[in-house]
Amino acid sequence: MTTPAAPAAPAIEVRGLHxxxxxxxxxxxxxxxxxxxxxxxxTGPNGAGKxxxxxxxxxxxxxSSGEVRLLGRDVHNDGPRARARLGAVVEAPARFYPQFTGTxxxxxxxxxxxxxxxxxxxxxxxxxxxxxxxxxxxxxGRKVAEYSLGQxxxxxxxxxxxxxxxxxxxxxxxxxxxxxxxxxIHRIVTSLASGGCAVVLSTHHxxxxxxxxxxxxxxxxxxxxxxxxxxxxxxxxxxxxxxPVGAAGRLERLPFVQRVSTRTPYAVAHLSSxxxxxxxxxxxxxxxxxxxxxxxxxxxxxxxxxxRVEQA
Ligand SMILES: Nc1ncnc2c1ncn2[C@@H]1O[C@H](COP(=O)(O)OP(=O)(O)OP(=O)(O)O)[C@@H](O)[C@H]1O
Numbered sequence: 128m129t130t131p132a133a134p135a136a137p138a139i140e141v142r143g144l145h146x147x148x149x150x151x152x153x154x155x156x157x158x159x160x161x162x163x164x165x166x167x168x169x170t171g172p173n174g175a176g177k178x179x180x181x182x183x184x185x186x187x188x189x190x191s192s193g194e195v196r197l198l199g200r201d202v203h204n205d206g207p208r209a210r211a212r213l214g215a216v217v218e219a220p221a222r223f224y225p226q227f228t229g230t231x232x233x234x235x236x237x238x239x240x241x242x243x244x245x246x247x248x249x250x251x252x253x254x255x256x257x258x259x260x261x262x263x264x265x266x267x268g269r270k271v272a273e274y275s276l277g278q279x280x281x282x283x284x285x286x287x288x289x290x291x292x293x294x295x296x297x298x299x300x301x302x303x304x305x306x307x308x309x310x311x312i313h314r315i316v317t318s319l320a321s322g323g324c325a326v327v328l329s330t331h332h333x334x335x336x337x338x339x340x341x342x343x344x345x346x347x348x349x350x351x352x353x354x355x356x357x358x359x360x361x362x363x364x365x366x367x368x369x370x371p372v373g374a375a376g377r378l379e380r381l382p383f384v385q386r387v388s389t390r391t392p393y394a395v396a397h398l399s400s401x402x403x404x405x406x407x408x409x410x411x412x413x414x415x416x417x418x419x420x421x422x423x424x425x426x427x428x429x430x431x432x433x434x435r436v437e438q439a
Pocket of ligand 1 (some may be wrong): 174178
């Protein structure tokens with residue numbers, strides 16, 4: 128008998144995951160948690176293991192050891208229930224029956240989903256709705272064989288969100304898409320997450336992802352070497368000063384400064400609000416530090432990623 132999932136369980140929990148293909152270790156000791164409403168971007172060099180991790184998290188591949196839980200249920204031992212509220216695209220572009228139309232393919236997808244225990248019912252109205260959301264209404268009656276690569280990619284996302292998932296996992300959802308379609312996917316992902324859906328997507332587009340992901344996991348050589356909380360990296364200011372270490376020490380003691388670091392020639396401070404920039408400047412000046420520049424310190428995910436992958 129299956130025990131009911133605890134209501135507060137994270138959307139995705141991966142614990143001590145190892146994966147081998149034959150003698151080759153592909154994933155090493157992966158731990159990760161994704162909360163409901165969180166957008167988690169998985170990135171890393173070619174061959175790092177992103178697709179393997181995604182396939183294992185969705186239950187398509189089995190771990191050599193470790194476990195994966197979706198909404199509190201073990202995806203490898205309680206698969207149909209664990210996946211009941213999962214939407215996923217695990218290969219790009221997703222596979223469809225080329226001789227059937229977009230609508231027919233989504234209907235097949237809906238029928239299959241409904242057969243799973245606790246599987247959702249999807250009406251024809253919802254099929255039309257997701258096709259419209261992905262801007263595929265014009266193509267809905269055409270055979271998938273006639274779809275462009277980007278249109279098939281969007282149909283994949285349509286099928287993944289069809290049954291209103293609580294966990295959405297997308298392997299490279301924006302590869303091959305034009306700029307406007309990429310924006311469309313971002314808006315859909317953001318809107319689902321604000322409704323409580325947990326989203327994991329793999330990507331190589333760091334500057335794009337920095338604008339809307341909450342968390343970025345950096346995978347290299349099969350190890351998750353860093354998890355970057357992008358929300359914690361907002362509202363930082365950098366002060367170019369003659370003595371960054373001394374200036375950081377002075378800033379650190381101020382009540383409106385949450386955190387400081389140095390990046391020569393800068394002292395970088397996370398302020399509780401922009402309104403305190405003049406106060407920080409006044410304090411630095413009172414401390415005898417010469418300030419040459421004060422500006423917002425935008426976190427450069429690309430630079431951070433490059434350093435992290437090179438160090439690993
Ligand atoms: N079925 C398989 N059998 C054996 N090795 C595999 C298999 N699938 C993947 N691999 C190996 O696992 C490693 C990770 O591959 P994976 O596709 O997960 O990387 P990735 O990070 O998604 O790469 P990319 O960014 O190029 O898509 C690679 O060395 C690959 O050769």
